[in-house]
Amino acid sequence: MANIASGSTVGFVGLGAMGLPMAKNLVARGFSVRGYDLRQSAREALVAEGGRGAASVAEAAREADALVLMVVNATQAEAALFEQGGLEALPQGAAVVLMSTCPPAAVEKLAERVTGAGRRFVDAPVSGGMVGAIAGSLTIMAAAPAATLAAVRPVLDALGSKVVHVGEHPGQGAMVKTVNQLLCGVHIAVAAEALSLAGKVGIDREVMLDVLGGSAASSWMLRDRGPRMIQAQPEVTSAVDIFVKDLGIVLEAGRDTKAALPLAAVAHQMFLATSGRGDGAADDSQVIRAYQALNRQSTTENR
C-alpha cells in the first residue's frame, strides 16, 4: 500500500467541533478532502476552506485512499460504514481511520468487519480537544499493523503533533484513550470535590487554586477546569454528557475485562447525577453542582 501522501483523496465523516477543523487541516496540507456531515452548514464550512462536500457517506468514501471517521460514537461509526454504504464504496485496500472515542470491544468488532472486507483499519483516537484539533496538535493513539500505520502516517501527521504507535491490534488505541479518559474524568470530579470542601469551610477558593496549581496536588484538569468551577455560568468547552459517555466507556471496558475501577465508578456517578439534575449540556466543570447539591451548598457559598 503506497503512502497516502499530500494530493491523495481523503473522505471525512463527521464535521463537528473536532471534525471540521481536522478536515480543514487536511485541506491545508494539500489533501483532496470530501467531507460528509448531516448538517449542510458544516459541509458548506468545509467547502469555504477548499474542501468538497459529499451528499452521503458513500460519496465521501468513493475513490478515497482513506476514510476518516470523527463521529460521535461507535454506533454512528457502524452506521456510516455498514448501513450508509461507506465500506462498500471505499476501494479495496484503502484504510478506514476511526478517530472517535469508542469502547475498545466495539472497535475490535468493527475492525474485523472492515479487514474481513479487504479494507485496512486504523484505530486512532485523539486527545487535545478542540484547541488541539484547530492547531493540528492532537495526540493520536494509533493501533494498527506497522505497514498500515506507515501508509496513513501523512494523514495523521496533518492532524496531530504526537502520533504514538500503541500496538498492532485495533482496540488497543481505544483502550489507551479509555485509560486517558479514566484519568481525565476522575481528575475533573476530584477537583470539584476539593473545591466544594474548600467552599463549604469558608476557604477563599481563588487562594486555594493559587496554592494547588503550583503544588504536588496539581493536575492539567485542575488548572484548566478549576477556575471555571468557581464561575456560576462558565462557557461550555466540553459538556458534562461527554464524560457521562466517556466514563461509561471506561466502565464498560472494566466490565469486559473484569477489572474493578472503584474511583472511575464513583466519578461516573457524580457526572451522571449532574446530568440527571438537568445540567448535561453545561460545561463539565459543573460536575461541582452535584457536590453542591450533595453537601447542601448554595451556588453563592461556592463563589
Place this chain on the structure above:
Amino acid sequence: MANIASGSTVGFVGLGAMGLPMAKNLVARGFSVRGYDLRQSAREALVAEGGRGAASVAEAAREADALVLMVVNATQAEAALFEQGGLEALPQGAAVVLMSTCPPAAVEKLAERVTGAGRRFVDAPVSGGMVGAIAGSLTIMAAAPAATLAAVRPVLDALGSKVVHVGEHPGQGAMVKTVNQLLCGVHIAVAAEALSLAGKVGIDREVMLDVLGGSAASSWMLRDRGPRMIQAQPEVTSAVDIFVKDLGIVLEAGRDTKAALPLAAVAHQMFLATSGRGDGAADDSQVIRAYQALNRQSTTENR
C-alpha cells in the same frame, strides 16, 4: 511584636526527613537554632551544621522567639507543648509555628490553648516534600492574624519560596493542606487504577505513561509516581502509611464539617488495603499493589 529576623533564636522540634533540612536552612539564614529530637543522631546532625542541640523540648523553647514544630502528627505536637513543657518554657509573646500536617479541628483547639497562655500561634503546614525542604522551596499555607504572620515571616521565608496567607484563623492553613492532600491522595490512587487497567489489558505501560504525561490526563503525581508504579521495588520517597494518615485527616475534616467526599473515601480504602496487606512502609506508588490484588494480576503482568 518585633520581626523574628536573622539572629533571632528559634527552637525547632522534630528533626526528621523534613525537619532536619528545614532547621539547617534556618541556620544558613543566620538564625540561632536550638533543635530537639528524640534521636541523638538527629541532634548531632544539626550541630554539625552550626545549630545547637537541646536536651528537651523545654530547652529548645527557652528564650526562643519562635518555636517551630515539625513533628509527625497533632498528638506529638500536643505532647511537645503541653506535656514536655514547650509552652511553659516559651517566653510570653513568642510564637508557636505548627508546620506538621494535622486535622484542622485539632489545630484550632491547640491554637486556643497557646493563645490563651499569652503566646502567638501560626498554623503553617507545608507542601513540597523532602526535595522542597532541602531546597528551601516549600509552599507554606499560613493562617494567623496579619501582624503575627508579619513577625514570623522571616522564619517562613527561610523555609519556603511561596508563603500564602490563607486566612486569619488557625485551622485554615490545616484545611488548605487537607484539601491539598485530598487531591494528592486521589491522584496517586487513580494513577494506580489507570496503570493497573492498562497492565491487565496488555497495553505497554511505558508507552501509556508517555501518552498520558503529555495529555490532559496528566497530573503532578502521575508524572512523579507513575514511573515508580511500574517498578517492583521502587525507592521509598514517601510511604503508603503517610497517605493512610493524610486521607484519614481529609475524611475527619469531612466528618467534622458534614461534607461527603466520595472519591477521597474510596482512595483511602485503597491505601488502607495496601497497608493492611503489609506494604505500609513501601513507597506510596505501591498502592498499585492493592489494585493488582483486587484484579488478580501478578506483579510480572504489571511490569
